[in-house]
Amino acid sequence: MIINRYDPDALHEAFGIDMSSVEGLGVGAGWGRVAPGRSSDSHHHDETELFVVVAGSGEFVAGTERYAAEPGTVALFEPFESHVLHNTGTTDLVFLTQYWRDAERAMASARSTARKSFG
Incomplete structure (x- = not known):
């Protein structure tokens, strides 16, 4: 069994917000924090x-x-689907x-015209 707990002291800047890694799960994983009034960078990727x-809320x-x-x-984002997370609340x-x-x-997502993107 692997246990990992959210630790705000382990966070560092990534994608315009605070992130940390969770290791050993067999998939990429991490904790994230978006401060009040802040947003992640708009981005997409092949994962x-x-x-x-x-x-919190947003x-x-x-x-x-x-x-x-x-x-x-x-929330699940398909590969190459542009996404942002906004904090609209007063707490993290x-x-x-x-x-x-x-x-x-x-490949299916890359071929799809239904995928959501900005611009």
């Missing part, structure tokens, strides 16, 4: 990425669509993220 919000933005982000929310928005490469899923 599938899953977010689980554990504290919104996920994918393309032109906005979705509430509050404790208990799970804390989340756990997992990400992994799946070549078949990435």
Whole structure:
């Protein structure tokens, strides 16, 4: 069994917010924190990425669509899907993220015209 707990002292800047790594899970994973009034950088990548919000409130933005982000929310972004996480609350928005490469899923997403993107 692997146990990892959120540790704000382990965070460092990445994607315009504070992030840390969770090692040994077999997939990429990390804790993230978005300060009140802040947002992650808009970005996309070839991995599938899953977010689980554990504290705070805000919104996920994918393309032109906005979705509430509050404790208990799970959001999955397909490969190459542009995304941002905004903190619209007054306390830190804390989340756990997992990400992994799946070549078949990435190719399907790259070919799709339905994928959400900015611009």
